Amino acid sequence: MAGAPERRFFFGRARRSARPGETLLDALARGGWPALQRSIRYHRPRGPFCGVGYCTGCLVRVNGRPNVRACRYVPTDGDRVATENSWPSPRFDVLGAIDFLFPHGIDTLHGFVRPRWATRAYHRVVRRLAGYGAAPEVGRTPPTPPPPPVRRTVDVAIVGGGVAGRAVAAHLAHGGAHPLVVDRALAPEPVAGGELLASTTVTFLPAPVGTGDHRFTLLGFEEPDRGVEVTARTVVLASGGYDAALLFGGNDRPGVVTADGAFALCGRDGRRPFRRAVVVGGGDRVGEVLDRFGDAVAAVVAPGGISPPVVRRASDEGIPLYPRSRIRSAAGRGRVRSLTLEPRGGGARFVLSCDAVVLAHRRLPTSQLLFQAGARMEWRGGPGAYYPVLAPSGETSVPGLYAVGDVAGILADANERAAERVAAAVLGAPASGEEPLPRVALEGPNELEGYYRELASLPRSGRWVACACEDVLLHEVEEAHARGYRGIEVIKRYTGVGTGLCQGRYCLPDALLVLSILEGRPAPEVGYITQRPPAVPTPLAAFAAMADSPTGPEGA
Amino acid sequence: MNGPTRSAYRVIVVGAGIVGLYTAYHLARAGAGPVLVVDRGFLSSGASGRNGGGVRQQWETRATVRLARESVAAYRRFGTEFGYNVWFRQSGYLFVAETEAELARLRGVHELVVSEGLPSEVLDAAAVARRVEGIAPGAVVGGTYLATDGTLYPFPAVWGLYEAVRALGVEVVLGVEVLGVEASAGRVAAVTTRSGRVEAPTVVNAAGGWSGELSGRAGLAVPNVATRHEIFATEPLKPFLDPMVVRASDGLYFSQTMRGEIVGGITLRDGAGVAGGMPSSPRFLREMSRALVRLVPRLGSVGVLRAWSGFYDDTPDGFPVIGEDPRCGGFVHANGFGGHGFMLAPAATLRVARAAMGEPIDLDPALVSPARFLSNDRPPSVERLQLG
Numbered sequence: 001m002a003g004a005p006e007r008r009f010f011f012g013r014a015r016r017s018a019r020p021g022e023t024l025l026d027a028l029a030r031g032g033w034p035a036l037q038r039s040i041r042y043h044r045p046r047g048p049f050c051g052v053g054y055c056t057g058c059l060v061r062v063n064g065r066p067n068v069r070a071c072r073y074v075p076t077d078g079d080r081v082a083t084e085n086s087w088p089s090p091r092f093d094v095l096g097a098i099d100f101l102f103p104h105g106i107d108t109l110h111g112f113v114r115p116r117w118a119t120r121a122y123h124r125v126v127r128r129l130a131g132y133g134a135a136p137e138v139g140r141t142p143p144t145p146p147p148p149p150v151r152r153t154v155d156v157a158i159v160g161g162g163v164a165g166r167a168v169a170a171h172l173a174h175g176g177a178h179p180l181v182v183d184r185a186l187a188p189e190p191v192a193g194g195e196l197l198a199s200t201t202v203t204f205l206p207a208p209v210g211t212g213d214h215r216f217t218l219l220g221f222e223e224p225d226r227g228v229e230v231t232a233r234t235v236v237l238a239s240g241g242y243d244a245a246l247l248f249g250g251n252d253r254p255g256v257v258t259a260d261g262a263f264a265l266c267g268r269d270g271r272r273p274f275r276r277a278v279v280v281g282g283g284d285r286v287g288e289v290l291d292r293f294g295d296a297v298a299a300v301v302a303p304g305g306i307s308p309p310v311v312r313r314a315s316d317e318g319i320p321l322y323p324r325s326r327i328r329s330a331a332g333r334g335r336v337r338s339l340t341l342e343p344r345g346g347g348a349r350f351v352l353s354c355d356a357v358v359l360a361h362r363r364l365p366t367s368q369l370l371f372q373a374g375a376r377m378e379w380r381g382g383p384g385a386y387y388p389v390l391a392p393s394g395e396t397s398v399p400g401l402y403a404v405g406d407v408a409g410i411l412a413d414a415n416e417r418a419a420e421r422v423a424a425a426v427l428g429a430p431a432s433g434e435e436p437l438p439r440v441a442l443e444g445p446n447e448l449e450g451y452y453r454e455l456a457s458l459p460r461s462g463r464w465v466a467c468a469c470e471d472v473l474l475h476e477v478e479e480a481h482a483r484g485y486r487g488i489e490v491i492k493r494y495t496g497v498g499t500g501l502c503q504g505r506y507c508l509p510d511a512l513l514v515l516s517i518l519e520g521r522p523a524p525e526v527g528y529i530t531q532r533p534p535a536v537p538t539p540l541a542a543f544a545a546m547a548d549s550p551t552g553p554e555g556a
Numbered sequence: 557m558n559g560p561t562r563s564a565y566r567v568i569v570v571g572a573g574i575v576g577l578y579t580a581y582h583l584a585r586a587g588a589g590p591v592l593v594v595d596r597g598f599l600s601s602g603a604s605g606r607n608g609g610g611v612r613q614q615w616e617t618r619a620t621v622r623l624a625r626e627s628v629a630a631y632r633r634f635g636t637e638f639g640y641n642v643w644f645r646q647s648g649y650l651f652v653a654e655t656e657a658e659l660a661r662l663r664g665v666h667e668l669v670v671s672e673g674l675p676s677e678v679l680d681a682a683a684v685a686r687r688v689e690g691i692a693p694g695a696v697v698g699g700t701y702l703a704t705d706g707t708l709y710p711f712p713a714v715w716g717l718y719e720a721v722r723a724l725g726v727e728v729v730l731g732v733e734v735l736g737v738e739a740s741a742g743r744v745a746a747v748t749t750r751s752g753r754v755e756a757p758t759v760v761n762a763a764g765g766w767s768g769e770l771s772g773r774a775g776l777a778v779p780n781v782a783t784r785h786e787i788f789a790t791e792p793l794k795p796f797l798d799p800m801v802v803r804a805s806d807g808l809y810f811s812q813t814m815r816g817e818i819v820g821g822i823t824l825r826d827g828a829g830v831a832g833g834m835p836s837s838p839r840f841l842r843e844m845s846r847a848l849v850r851l852v853p854r855l856g857s858v859g860v861l862r863a864w865s866g867f868y869d870d871t872p873d874g875f876p877v878i879g880e881d882p883r884c885g886g887f888v889h890a891n892g893f894g895g896h897g898f899m900l901a902p903a904a905t906l907r908v909a910r911a912a913m914g915e916p917i918d919l920d921p922a923l924v925s926p927a928r929f930l931s932n933d934r935p936p937s938v939e940r941l942q943l944g
């Protein structure tokens with residue numbers, strides 16, 4: 001792409017530019033740490049967190065359109081980009097005072113009820129604080145009419161073009177099939193033997209009805225708001241996983257990012273918006289982080305143990321390791337400056353100075369579509385998450401729906417075999433009484449649950465944010481429990497945990513562990529979290545563009 | 557074991573939604589004696605945790621206007637009474653008409669509402685456009701607006717009532733299903749549940765969309781029909797829309813909540829019955845998105861955050877069913893609220909509680925009594941404004 005012209009856009013009043021293929025976040029991170037957002041209730045400083053388009057840390061306004069994710073947007077010439085939800089800027093926001101004025105948080109359920117005349121005044125203030133971006137500008141017609149929706153009817157659709165999805169596609173192609181691979185990545189790896197729809201997120205996979213030839217409907221959108229509607233006879237879910245969040249004081253500070261978030265900030269050109277990152281975790285994912293930016297890692301800290309390969313790597317590179325550590329709090333004015341730790345067995349607290357905290361301790365499956373489609377799910381205690389019940393062929397309880405790779409909990413070194421089997425089954429090869437493939441552990445105990453159990457009795461400092469999208473604090477979850485509310489579904493409705501833009505990806509898994517400890521019963525009894533469509537916020541325009549009578553549940 | 561602590565109660569209320577809990581509250585306050593509320597789901601798992609939070613007093617019949625007006629007063633004092641903030645915001649209900657014929661119908665509603673002493677207004681297209689910034693030009697010919705209507709956040713109402721009734725000594729048992737109702741000599745004697753038999757001379761059917769099923773289990777055929785209605789919420793935006801907007805032609809409704817989300821639905825004729833569960837459908841997402849974007853084009857790029865559905869408990873004449881079943885003494889109905897049980901609950905359940913204690917109530921039995929379905933007479937009146 002050498003020589004391709006740069007895109008010039010306005011960021012507030014400043015002129016900025018993006019290189020070809022760069023996202024808006026790439027372009028903004030080249031100028032240093034991007035401060036883009038404030039939190040919804042307390043106006044705490046927030047920054048990019050996930051790097052994969054789920055969180056609220058990178059929402060900006062582009063050409064009068066609110067809530068555009070900088071990490072998912074490729075700028076074009078003349079774009080007007082502005083920050084929102086802060087005044088005068090995300091770095092210095094007057095409303096940031098709320099965070100200091102209400103050190104124990106704002107109780108919107110019980111506060112403001114007396115006297116009655118005051119309630120109305122409170123209402124007006126609180127209402128004004130709601131929302132991230134302002135509504136889209138009135139009368140701003142898009143420069144070009146919206147593109148027609150993408151509509152396809154295929155034999156096999158594969159959701160996810162990562163390692164597992166590409167492997168299935170290759171095997172299918174080998175057997176003479178021509179699958180359609182849908183991937184959210186803006187620039188995914190090419191797929192050998194299949195057709196690829198990039199920048200496309202499937203957000204709704206309704207349970208199929210009947211046994212017709214094309215009974216699956218996959219709905220979604222291509223960035224930014226083009227409707228996509230695929231009907232298929234067979235669907236292979238290879239939607240992978242994502243890096244989980246972690247509970248500690250100040251866990252929402254800018255600079256606390258997931259491994260994917262750190263990768264997004266580092267871009268592909270070798271830039272580093274941080275120099276002294278503390279990496280949290282002790283497994284393979286930490287190895288991947290060290291591969292990408294080991295030179296900018298100051299320490300590796302793990303709530304549990306650290307695997308021998310990581311230990312070897314780190315000692316080769318002279319990176320200090322802190323296994324079995326309690327992460328107490330992250331501090332800093334705005335961006336994180338230090339992390340306070342203590343050994344789990346007991347011992348003196350110590351402080352690591354840092355300019356980023358990279359969460360690489362836990363991968364969770366991107367399983368929303370499996371829930372939507374009505375596949376039977378089972379709790380796997382090792383990782384502490386729900387995975388599909390699978391036949392040895394890789395088929396879920398929904399005939400014609402397969403799962404492979406991380407979303408299925410298949411262990412990495414068995415992925416190739418799993419892909420082969422799924423492809424064979426899809427092509428109609430007779431099942432040959434195969435052994436089940438190795439998967440993540442079905443039986444607990446979950447390491448993180450033990451860790452949280454230990455933390456539960458200790459005093460806390462700093463804000464422990466249970467749900468960053470809706471600014472729900474951990475003690476609100478505990479208070480709901482103390483008032484007698486039970487089960488994740490009720491706690492979610494009571495506190496708002498899991499009702500924000502990330503669809504609960506970053507808060508519900510940990511809330512489930514915390515509640516399991518509080519309620520004294522196993523996590524699966526605390527709840528089977530209903531995954532409501534869409535899996536990712538989907539523009540009204542995309543749904544509005546759907547064909548009049550898609551094959552699917554309501555049929556005629 | 558999760559089950560009732562006593563073997564007998566004065567009243568058993570089936571259903572811990574807004575109707576069941578409010579009924580229990582009125583019963584406990586009136587000193588009815590031991591009351592049990594039993595629900596097979598979790599708190600707020602029924603329609604009471606799935607609705608749009610609309611509270612309006614614009615109706616086609618006086619009886620409904622009056623119940624709604626009384627309920628508005630109750631929701632205004634909910635915070636001081638229960639210690640929970642329901643965020644009841646009286647920022648109006650705006651009914652919009654696409655044709656003169658629809659506007660004429662709304663005018664009729666307007667005149668009735670005004671005659672009940674409420675400050676309803678008729679708006680022309682320009683006045684509607686001032687209240688719905690960005691509405692498509694020419695999309696409506698006018699509408700009616702009542703400033704004291706509004707919206708609330710349903711969950712805290714459920715929490716407030718749940719805590720209040722427990723504080724008053726009511727037992728609330730969750731996760732236990734009522735499988736049958738036993739009668740002897742034409743009177744209720746007990747209910748059978750998954751955790752045993754519990755006696756009571758009075759059983760209140762506040763089972764929402766499942767009320768027909770429960771009446772059936774008691775051997776009482778009723779014309780209630782459960783219909784699935786879908787609804788969605790968008791990503792939260794800064795406030796730009798004050799009233800709840802309802803379109804007369806197709807039942808499109810939407811409002812912006814205190815959290816900034818646009819919450820709304822549209823009337824789709826779906827199959828009836830509870831058997832299909834509560835999924836969301838592509839058809840709803842398509843029709844709802846289309847209708848909303850056509851009416852307010854600026855919203856096209858706004859993301860749908862979550863979609864869900866719940867059951868309306870519909871009756872043939874659009875009135876709820878309140879009172880003792882003439883076929884079975886002590887079996888008291890508190891159901892048939894269609895898509896409006898939340899806004900009618902405070903006032904309606906006051907009557908339910910009285911009926912459950914065998915006292916006379918001040919509602920026209922020809923309109924609300926279950927007896928009305930047992931004769932072949934034409935209903936004296938029908939409440940047809942079943943929108944939003």
Ligand SMILES: Cc1cc2nc3c(=O)[nH]c(=O)nc-3n(C[C@H](O)[C@H](O)[C@H](O)COP(=O)(O)OP(=O)(O)OC[C@H]3O[C@@H](n4cnc5c(N)ncnc54)[C@H](O)[C@@H]3O)c2cc1C
Nearest residue numbers: 571573574575596602603604608610734764866897898899
């Ligand atoms: C999408 C939607 C939007 C709506 N919008 C509005 C609105 O804007 N304004 C408004 O006023 N109303 C609205 N409604 C209607 C309103 O939500 C309902 O009328 C009201 O919540 C009914 O309350 P309920 O307590 O009767 O029923 P529910 O809340 O449904 O409670 C009934 C309970 O009974 C339990 N139950 C059923 N059978 C049994 C059994 N055999 N044993 C034990 N327990 C049982 C169920 O588990 C359930 O919890 C809407 C409804 C829907 C679905």
Ligand code: FES
Nearest residue numbers: 051053054055071
């Ligand atoms: S959505 Fe862009 S960083 Fe999370």
